[in-house]
Amino acid sequence: MEFLVGFLIACAVGLTGVGAGSITAPVLILFFHLKPAEAVGTALSFSAAIKFAVLPLYLKRKQVDFRILKLLCLGGIPGVLIGVQILSRLNTKDHEHTIFMLLGGTIFTVSLGSLYRTIRNRMASGGTDRARWLPPIAAIIGGEVGFSSAGAGALGALVLLNLTMLTPAQVVGTDMVFGFVLSVIGGGLHLFAGQYDSTILIKLITGGVIGALSGAMLSSIIPPRPLRLVLSIWLAALGVQLCWKALS
Numbered sequence: 001m002e003f004l005v006g007f008l009i010a011c012a013v014g015l016t017g018v019g020a021g022s023i024t025a026p027v028l029i030l031f032f033h034l035k036p037a038e039a040v041g042t043a044l045s046f047s048a049a050i051k052f053a054v055l056p057l058y059l060k061r062k063q064v065d066f067r068i069l070k071l072l073c074l075g076g077i078p079g080v081l082i083g084v085q086i087l088s089r090l091n092t093k094d095h096e097h098t099i100f101m102l103l104g105g106t107i108f109t110v111s112l113g114s115l116y117r118t119i120r121n122r123m124a125s126g127g128t129d130r131a132r133w134l135p136p137i138a139a140i141i142g143g144e145v146g147f148s149s150a151g152a153g154a155l156g157a158l159v160l161l162n163l164t165m166l167t168p169a170q171v172v173g174t175d176m177v178f179g180f181v182l183s184v185i186g187g188g189l190h191l192f193a194g195q196y197d198s199t200i201l202i203k204l205i206t207g208g209v210i211g212a213l214s215g216a217m218l219s220s221i222i223p224p225r226p227l228r229l230v231l232s233i234w235l236a237a238l239g240v241q242l243c244w245k246a247l248s
Helices: 003-017 020-033 036-060 064-088 094-118 131-148 152-165 168-192 198-218 224-248
Strands: none
Touching: 003 020, 003 036, 003 152, 003 198, 003 224, 020 036, 020 094, 020 131, 020 168, 020 198, 020 224, 036 064, 036 094, 036 168, 036 198, 064 094, 064 131, 064 168, 094 131, 094 152, 094 224, 131 152, 131 168, 152 168
16 A cells, blocks of 8 residues: 555656655555654655655756755755754654644645645746745745655745746756755654654655656656646645644
8 A cells, every 4th residue: 555655646746746745744644643753754754765766857957056955955954953853842642633733734834835836827937036035934944844744845836936037947956956855854863763664664665766757757748737736635635634633
């Protein structure tokens, strides 16, 4: 089952750009019954693995703007460190309902960002370079990634579209590498703390690497917009389910 889940999530990421962490963590909590910290750690490690598999493609196509990436990392790296620490300290039975509520709210917010991007379909660069705002905004995104594994894909792309003059291809590539950096750091910290499920992680990665490569190849054939719309709505439903779990 985990092989199939990893394949489908990674394939969807390759087709639509919807973040791997955004989908994986709530699925692990709701359907595989992992604890929040274990789910986030497993999701971040899985996200790092599948992004590493497609990283050479973006670098080869010169879709990464390293100046913008540096500004994103300047705020994003401290943010993800703080996010991981917050989740680790809240990882107790007494705060379980609070964690579910915060995770659900974060996932739901990310889904709205992805939905907005899909409906507006504004895959064009902004008219003004406001890159100086990237570090503080990236810090917030990094905090969300460290705490919930969500945010780098959908929110990162929206920020780059509106604050930079990158081309659509550069937005996708730069955002993917930024998400990879945050996933490696956040996932590494969770792994070091033992907050992951090794059995599920190995199976997810095995299916995910194949899925990521398949999605990258299919992206030139299958229109991504309808699928992104469906995934965004489903992601919102997962966020609502987590909030409901917190109240029950």
